Structure formats: structure tokens, C-alpha cells
Amino acid sequence: xxxxxxxxxxxxxxxxxxxxxxxxxxxxxxxxxxxxxxxxxxxxxxxxxxxxxxxxxxxxxxxxxxxxxxxxxxxxxxxxxxxxxxxxxxxxxxxxxxxxxxxxxxxxxxxxxxxxxxxxxxxxxxxxxxxxxxxxxxxxxxxxxxxxxxxxxxxxxxxxxxxxxxxxxxxxxxxxxxxxxxxxxxxxxxxxxxxxxxxxxxxxxxxxxxxxxxxxxxxxxxxxxxxxxxxxxxxxxxxxxxxxxxxxxxxxxxxxxxxxxxxxxxxxxxxxxxxxxxxxxxxxxxxxxxxxxxxxxxxxxxxxxxxxxxxxxxxxxxxxxxxxxxxxxxxxxxxxxxxxxxxxxxxxxxxxxxxxxxxxxxxxxxx
Numbered sequence: 360x361x362x363x364x365x366x367x368x369x370x371x372x373x374x375x376x377x378x379x380x381x382x383x384x385x386x387x388x389x390x391x392x393x394x395x396x397x398x399x400x401x402x403x404x405x406x407x408x409x410x411x412x413x414x415x416x417x418x419x420x421x422x423x424x425x426x427x428x429x430x431x432x433x434x435x436x437x438x439x440x441x442x443x444x445x446x447x448x449x450x451x452x453x454x455x456x457x458x459x460x461x462x463x464x465x466x467x468x469x470x471x472x473x474x475x476x477x478x479x480x481x482x483x484x485x486x487x488x489x490x491x492x493x494x495x496x497x498x499x500x501x502x503x504x505x506x507x508x509x510x511x512x513x514x515x516x517x518x519x520x521x522x523x524x525x526x527x528x529x530x531x532x533x534x535x536x537x538x539x540x541x542x543x544x545x546x547x548x549x550x551x552x553x554x555x556x557x558x559x560x561x562x563x564x565x566x567x568x569x570x571x572x573x574x575x576x577x578x579x580x581x582x583x584x585x586x587x588x589x590x591x592x593x594x595x596x597x598x599x600x601x602x603x604x605x606x607x608x609x610x611x612x613x614x615x616x617x618x619x620x621x622x623x624x625x626x627x628x629x630x631x632x633x634x635x636x637x638x639x640x641x642x643x644x645x646x647x648x649x650x651x652x653x654x655x656x657x658x659x660x661x662x663x664x665x666x667x668x669x670x671x672x673x674x675x676x677x678x679x680x681x682x683x684x685x686x687x688x689x690x691x692x693x694x695x696x697x698x699x700x701x702x703x704x705x706x707x708x709x710x711x712x713x714x715x716x717x718x719x720x721x722x723x724x725x726x
Contacts, residue, residue: 482657
């Protein structure tokens with residue numbers, strides 16, 4: 360019997376190539392199977408209009424509790440909320456964001472009306488802060504309302520009396536002494552839109568024009584308003600309660616006016632009496648001109664990470680989250696605002712008038 364001839368070197372190479380190719384094919388299928396069955400990425404993307412200094416600790420706690428990595432995009436103060444809202448509108452056909460954390464209600468409702476959020480349980484409000492008048496206490500006196508026997512106490516004779524209504528900010532005494540953020544953005548915009556409803560368009564337009572003519576400082580954000588008032592460059596300003604609280608923590612000579620249960624224009628003036636620049640005074644007081652501002656949270660329609668988005672959506676609505684924000688002075692109250700004496704906007708009507716009102720504000724304050 361003749362011995363079987365040994366394989367040639369070429370045959371050995373071919374067999375090696377076939378075997379290696381088979382090995383690579385098995386590796387490929389195993390890898391594909393692993394990718395298909397592996398869990399989704401443990402991350403969630405949030406666009407946050409809430410100030411980073413307040414939002415970041417909350418989001419870090421969420422990461423610790425859930426193991427889900429949070430990628431946060433924050434807004435600049437000058438265009439608070441508006442910048443993120445415009446980004447969400449631009450990305451509506453290819454969402455990059457899972458959750459939107461708003462710091463005021465108007466833009467959230469605007470986005471909801473344009474179907475940016477998921478159809479069911481798309482957004483919710485939690486806690487609130489408020490729009491306030493801030494004063495420099497070196498130049499403007501806080502009203503001392505009553506003595507123990509309920510008789511009125513006098514204002515300081517060395518300082519200006521604080522205003523009883525926003526309408527008074529057009530008075531000559533406040534010329535060049537008022538500071539406000541650009542009323543096209545953030546909570547300043549929401550407040551101006553709400554005041555238009557409260558007073559009516561004609562009265563509101565007259566007030567806006569008179570305010571602009573009174574040479575106010577129009578600046579890039581509410582915190583800048585507080586700092587300008589604290590420095591005495593302006594003596595009075597329109598801002599948010601959390602920015603006032605931050606300034607007070609720094610020991611700045613400022614205070615907030617709220618007018619609760621005292622500053623009644625009705626008690627001091629007949630309804631036919633006119634205010635500065637011919638602006639008719641409504642029967643209201645400073646409290647009725649205050650706007651409560653909730654935080655909001657929403658899940659984006661077709662969010663890239665819907666399961667993780669839902670977890671963050673639920674987490675931000677927890678009572679302890681709102682309470683932590685109250686402790687940090689980012690919010691005034693952990694409950695949703697229900698004060699019957701403050702402005703209660705008709706949101707549907709406000710959104711219908713949004714474009715018109717914004718155009719009017721641009722014409723008056725952007726010159």
C-alpha cells in the first residue's frame with residue numbers, strides 16, 4: 360500500500376484561510392447578537408432653563424439614584440428659555456433632547472401647543488417663584504404698614520416712598536432709576552404678556568411707552584437687575600424672587616415689595632383718577648400685578664431615550680426636589696401656585712396674542 364501524499368503548502372494556506380474566515384464569521388454573528396440584546400444606553404439628555412447652579416445638584420442626585428448619566432444643556436440668562444425653546448422647535452423632526460426643564464410657564468405652553476412634547480402626559484408644573492419689585496433700601500423705603508394699634512406708620516422722610524403699583528414706575532420721580540431685563544425674553548416676557556391681559560391692550564401700551572420714555576436701564580437678565588439696583592445705579596427694578604433672595608444672601612442693601620393686603624390703589628384713588636402719562640389706574644394693587652412662575656418639566660415627542668426620560672420626568676416632580684429648590688431659594692413654594700390675588704393668565708388667549716405682543720414689545724423697547 361502506497362503512502363498518502365502530503366498536502367502541498369498551497370493547500371495548507373487555503374485551509375487556514377477558510378478556517379480563519381469561518382472564525383471571523385462566528386465572531387461577527389456573536390457580536391451582532393450582543394449588540395441586539397444589549398440594554399439601551401444609560402443616559403438622558405435634558406435642556407434646562409433652570410439656573411445651572413440650582414439644577415446641577417438635583418441632576419447629580421438623579422444620576423446617583425438611577426445610574427443614568429444626565430447630559431444637560433443650559434441656557435444663557437440673556438435669552439432664558441427662549442433659546443432652548445427655539446432649539447427644540449428646530450430639532451422637532453430629529454429630536455436630540457429627552458426632557459425639557461423650564462423655569463417659566465409661557466414658553467412651555469407655547470411648545471406644547473406646537474406638539475413638541477409627547478401626546479399624553481407631556482408636561483407638568485411644580486413649585487413656584489414670583490415676579491417682584493426689588494428696591495435699594497438706601498434710597499427707597501419699605502412701607503411700615505401699621506402699628507400695634509393698627510394706626511398707620513410713616514414712611515422714612517429721607518428716602519423715596521415705594522410704589523403702590525407698577526403703573527407708578529412711569530412717574531417722573533423714577534426717571535432713570537428703574538431697571539428691567541429685556542421684556543422679550545424669559546420671565547420678564549411672561550410678566551409683560553400677562554400685564555397686557557390684566558390691564559387691557561390700550562392701557563398696557565400706554566404704560567409700556569411711558570416706561571420706555573422714562574429712561575429705564577434695560578439689561579441682559581434678572582440677576583443683573585438686582586446687582587444694578589444694589590449698586591445704586593438704579594433704585595428700583597423688576598425681577599424674580601430667587602434673584603432677590605440670592606442678593607440678600609450676599610448682604611446687598613435690597614428688599615422685595617409684594618404689597619400683600621395693603622397697597623390698595625382702590626383705597627387711595629378714585630377709579631376715574633389717572634396715573635402718570637395718562638395711564639388710567641385700574642382698581643388693583645401691587646399684589647394683583649404679581650405673577651407666580653412655576654417650574655415645568657416635559658418629555659419630548661419621539662425622545663431618543665424615552666424610558667430614561669420618563670424616569671427623570673417623574674423624579675423632577677417629586678416633592679423633595681421642589682423642597683430642595685425652595686431651600687436653595689430657587690423657588691418660593693414647593694406646591695403649585697394657587698394665590699387667587701395674583702395674576703391668573705388666560706393662557707389660550709395669551710398664546711394667540713403672543714406674536715402681536717412680542718412685536719409691540721420690540722417696537723417699544725428695541726430702538
